Amino acid sequence: MHHDVPLIATVAMAFVLAFAFGFLANRLRLPPLVGYLVAGVMAGPFSPGFVADAALSAQLAEMGVILLMFGVGLHFSAGDLMAVRWVAIPGAVGQILVATLMGVGLAMAWGWSLGAGVVFGLSLSVASTVVLLRALEERNALATPNGRIAVGWLIVEDLAMVLTLVLLPAFAELLGGHADGHGTATGGGLLWSILLTLGKVAAFVALAVMLGPKLVPWLLRQVARTGSRELFTLSVLAVALGIAYGSATIFGVSFALGAFFAGVVLSESDFSHRAAADSLPLQDAFAILFFVSVGMLFDPFVLVEQPLKVLAVLLVITLGKSLAAFAIVQLLGYPVGTALTVSASLAQIGEFSFILAGLGLSMGLLPEEGQDLILAGALLSITLNSVCFMGADWLRERGRARFPAWFDEFGKDRQLGLQGQLDELRRKSQAREEARSLQITSLIERFPIFADLDQAGREDLLMLFRPRTAQPGERIIRVGDRPDAAYFITSGTVLVRVSGQDIRLGPGEFFGEMALLSGRRRTADVTALDYCQFQTLEQRDFRQFVSHHPELRQKLLELVRQRTEMNRQAAAAQAEPVPALPAQG
Structure with a gap:
């Protein structure tokens, strides 16, 4: 029997190592994500022992990105985002600008190019939605106004990064990199390239918005009528991967954008909960492979060779971004408690940082050292994020005791107004769920023959x-x-x-x-x-x-x-x- 099976070996060892280090991280009260990244380091070329196939890992990572973004789209709620838009949109945009400028400043101090600084700063500016959601769930804070603001803030960040992924190749040559190796676009050529890129994105979005909500639910309804669970799961994956691949092939947009809109199309349909439940195991599996593949790119020796640079990156992520977010939330008139929650939520970087770093490296904008520093910052900031939340809780308790007026009265009206909007959205959502539950109850009461169905x-x-x-x-x-x-x-x-x-x-x-x-x-x-x-x-x-x-x-x-x-x-x-x-x- 032929035993040269790099795909099986890569997937098998990735899951084994991810399980081992993820379980160890959990026992140490760290996010399992830290364990997955460490597993990638152990399977990478910079550690002794088994070395996974880098090319295959990159493709598996792309699958992880597609399913991660599909999951983000499925959980995207336009209503929740609109409720917190007056703090989430200006706050996220302002914080991205401040953090990007910090990254550019570090890059210029280290002698890097402006293009490297832009990619580096953008990578440090965006937090991990996955890490945030898990942190809020652990604290039962996901449904609170502060939790909704933090999630809305990160959704705006995600949307901004999706736009960045689309526009960065158009600006790559102007920033000193290369997009396609055909020379540098200047003047009208650059403008035409940007307009063409935006036109393709607009065409894709328009097609997705007009046809998606009609065609995709109809297709899933036909599949659901077969009664086959495996066919329904397969149809969900076909929609996610098919739209992602088709958008990249036909419209030239990223896999991530296509997958995100595939999830958005399904998010408001009757099939969203079932699609999310059926695709969740594969989302989790490929997300793990994504983080493992990212860990494979990390050179742990950067911690020894460049400790001051690593410390500077970590301070920008955990302190610089958090202080910027705290100041912005306060300037927008929201309570200190909200500012502390948002600050702790942003004190880490994750999946979009890795995607941006990889894209910047492939276009010759970001040096390999920059990717290593971003990966080191991600590993350390995700590890320390629970400490940041505990610090925010401690500051909230101490501050309320010493400065009650500032902590309890400042921004109270805005908080109450937001609470009312979120309560109204929650009531509407519960009303829809109750109506469907009432339909089921009425069905069973009227036709007892169906009482034994699950x-x-x-x-x-x-x-x-x-x-x-x-x-x-x-x-x-x-x-x-x-x-x-x-x-x-x-x-x-x-x-x-x-x-x-x-x-x-x-x-x-x-x-x-x-x-x-x-x-x-x-x-x-x-x-x-x-x-x-x-x-x-x-x-x-x-x-x-x-x-x-x-x-x-x-x-x-x-x-x-x-x-x-x-x-x-x-x-x-x-x-x-x-x-x-x-x-x-």
Whole structure:
């Protein structure tokens, strides 16, 4: 057997090392992400022992980026972002500018080019959404106003970095790098390049916004109607990867932007929760491979060779960015507690920093030393982020005790206004969830035959049902018809004539399932006695649904047996001769 299998070896060792160091990081009360990065260092060329295939790791990392950005898009809430827009948008833009200027200043002090400084500063300016979400979840702060501001702030940062990824190649040659190796674009050439890039992005966004919300949910609905869980999961991945690849091939935009919009298209549909749940395991798996591949690029000797530079980078990330964010939040009139939460949230860098560093390196803008410093800053800042949150909590408690007016009164009106907006959004979201839950509850109360279905099965059933009505006197089913659907009565009464017997059925009862189960033609006439409303399961949907729920099929078969026996007995009773009356004397 041939044992030269670099892909299997790379993936296997990446998962094994990531598990080992991720578990160790967790035991040390550190984010598992730190363990994944260390696992990459151990599998990289700068450590002894196993060395993973760098080219394969880079492609696996790209897959991780696509799925990470798809997940960001799925959880993107325009409503939440609009609620915090007056602090998140100016705050994020201002903080990015300040942090970028700090990075440019360090780069110029070290003798790097302006282009290197821009890429370096941008890489230090953007925090990790993954790290933030996990930190807020651990503190049960995700749904609080401060948590929403921090998440909205990072969403704006992510959007800014997506735009940066699109525009950076257009400016690469002007900044001293190379975009495609065909010379330097100047004057009108640069302007044309920028306009062409923005035009392609605008065309892609317009196409995604106009067609995506109609086409993608329709496609997923058709797949969901098959009742196949694996096909639905496959369709979600096909949408994410297909849009990402197509956007890069046709429109020339990044995989990250395409994947983000694929998630955004799905985020407001009825399938968003299911798509997120089905894609989450693969998102986690490839995200781990992404962080491992990033760790492989890190040269740990930079900690020994350039300790002062590493310290300077760490201070910009944990102190410079945090102080800038604190000042901006306070200038915008929000409480000190909000400023401290946002400051702690931004005291780290993550996935977009790695993507920007890799792009800058590939275009000749960023020296390899810069990438090493960014990776070192990421490793150290993510490791210390929990300490930053504890420090923010300590400052909040001490400050409230010594300066209660500043901590409790300043910005209180803005905080209360934001709380009201978020509460209203939460009520609307809960109302939608409650309405769907009420639909399911009503379904079970009205049709007890579905009571044994699990939650996923009940939601699938709601999606498969098709409403139908009938006017008084309308013939719904005729004897000899080919079976087309099963009918579940929600209101009104129908008359079923079978074997010469008339049977009335009302709300909560159903008919038409016998022919679907047997595959034979209809054996009864069904007529609406008054205005009727039904939920119907078409033949294909009915058969596939009961095939995936054998317990329901057994119930239906038992009902068919009982009805058949009742019809037989009724027909036999009708066929018995009526005894003659005795003669009257």
